[in-house]
Amino acid sequence: MPAISADRLLLFGATGDLARRMLLPSLCALDADGLLPETLRIVGTARSEIGDSEFRDMAREALEKFLPAERRGGMATFLNRLSYQALDATTLDGFVDLAEKVGPSTSKDGEGGLAIFLSTAPSLFGPTIAGLQHAGLTGDHVRIGLEKPLGTDLDSSCAINNAVAEAFTEDRIFRIDHYLGKETVQNLLALRFGNILFEPIWNSNYIEHVQITVGETVGLESRVGYYDDSGAMRDMVQNHMLQLLALVAMEPPTSFDATAVRDEKVKALRALRRVAADETVTGQYSRGAVDGEAVPGYDDELGKSSDTETFVAIKAHVDNWRWKGVPFYLRTGKRLQERVTEIVVRFRSVPHSIFEGMGSGMQPNQLLIGIQPEENITLSLMAKVPGLGVDGVKLRQVPLEITMPDAFVGQHRRIAYERLLLDLIQGDQTLFVRRDEVEAQWQWIDAIRAVWEEAGIKPKPYSAGTWGPNAAIALTERDGVSWHD
Structure with a gap:
């Protein structure tokens, strides 16, 4: 039975940075494209003591700053x-007034309902859920979207999920990972399961290794405490990163259905092997230069000494029939050389080259899926170099590239939250994270942090503007692999 589209959207944290930069621009863009239900009302709430007109003025300023003019129709x-x-979520007092502003949780004809987007500090999740229950805003026609972070380990994540489950069934809980709203991430599913070309060779017989890189050039910015x-x-x-890994490693689902897709993702996550001490590297940036400008080190930005890691590299394995023996190299960090999010699938070399001795350096085929800053898909193939020569046929690697904006002319480059907010309103959970996924992720992460503690592993320094500690290079090169830089 299809979900009922909501006719009210309640935004917690509506005056915050996420709402200004992402949520309100996304909703306005959806409205301009005629994708929001005509009857949808949007109620914002936060601690700021402002009224409707002041909130609209704030929203107008945010839209003019963060949404391109051509999308503000x-x-x-x-x-x-x-x-x-206005609401102070730490007390129950204001929730009844909030409920009156929002209106009943179902429309008079039984259609519609309420979608809630909760973008608050994790410490407020419990009090907020209690307040919503107190005010009657958790009925069967109410669904809730939860913005990360959902805990700091498995135990705290379970505590948050238990609190939410007191008021909402799993089919009404939408855990948000905004990466799943990105077009190229969704296109990974289309690439794998919409083309006969790839799926037969998407296994350890043909794939040598996979790399997933999420590089940031920024430092702490406004997120110091968090x-x-x-x-x-x-x-x-x-x-x-684990969501990207799951999309690469998952088995084909039986349909593009929320349950089917997420069943296969959680199987892949549960198949992750425990990481050994020599399969992980941590680092912390020191002063250096990014884009030609001098930047301070992490401790300087923080204002105190800290052992918090700003870089992680991991050699992971998915222990199942499809991926046995194929390493997944993951790396992410702040103050790196380049802002980039990409997936590299390196295929195995041909078993025998008939062009050997002709001066042709054979290179394995490679699939590069760029997620940001540019969305593109590049397949590297070997091709003959044009011309005549006495030494025979010479080959060179050439890219077959699909740049998504060029491939789909006339389509807007959408904000990731547009897809997720629309799905929350419509009740489609396919691109949201299920509880067992979250817990499988935390089990693996907690085990790695336990290894760090047992082995006394501390972050290694690396200069801002580089690709991280030298140990991260050694992590791959001892396997004869180089990072894709």
Whole structure:
């Protein structure tokens, strides 16, 4: 039975940075494209003591700053959807007033309902859920979207999930990983399961290794307190990178259905082998230069000494029939040389080269899936170099490239949250993370952190503007593999 589209959206943290940069621009863009239900009302709530008009003014400023002009069509119509109710989520007092502002959890005809987007500190999850229950905002026609972080380890994640489960069944809980809203991430599913070309060779017989890189050039910025308590492992590997790994490694689902897709993802996550001490590297950036500008080290930005890792590299294995013996190399870090998110699938070399001795350096085929800053797919193939020669046929590696904006002319480059907010409103859970996925991710991450503690592994320094500690290079090169830089 298809889910009922919501006719009200309640945004917690509606005056915060995420709402200004991502949520409100995404909703306005969806409205401009005619994708929001005509009857949808959007209620914002936060601690700020402002009214409807002030909230709309704030939203207008955010849209003018963060949404391209060509995507603001009908902005006045969108702003008219907005209203606001101030709330201190630490007490129950204001939730009844909030419920009155939002209206009943179901429409009079039994259609519609309420979608809630919860973007607050994890410490407020419990009080917020209790307040929603107190005000009658957790009924059968209410679904809730949860923004990360969902805990700092398995135990704290379970505590949060248990609190949410007190009020919402699993089919009404939408755990958000914004990477799953990116077009190229979704296109990975289309590439694998929509083309006969790839799936027959998507296994250890033909693939030598996989690399997943998420590089950032920025430092702490405005996330000082959060990041030092989190580090690169919890901030990036536990969610974004493991979701990318799961999409690469999963078995074909029976359909493009939320349950079928997520069943296969969790199987891949549960097949991850425990990581040994020599299969992981941690680092922390020191002062250096990024894009030609001098930048301070992590401790300088933080204002104190810290052992928090800003870089992680891992050699992972998925122990099942498809991937036995294929290493998955993961790396992520702040203040790296380049801002990039990409997946590299390196295929095995041909078993015998008939062109050997002709001056042709054979290179394995490689599939590069670029996620940011540019969305593209590149397949590297060997081809003959044009011309005549006495030494025979010479080959050279050439790229077959699909640049997504060029392939689909006229399509807007969408914000990742557009897809996720639309799916939350419509009740489609396919691109959201299920509880057993989250717990499988945390089990693997907690085991790695336990290895760090047992082996006394501390972050190795690396200069800002580089690709991390030298030990990360050694992690791959001892296997005869080089990072794709």
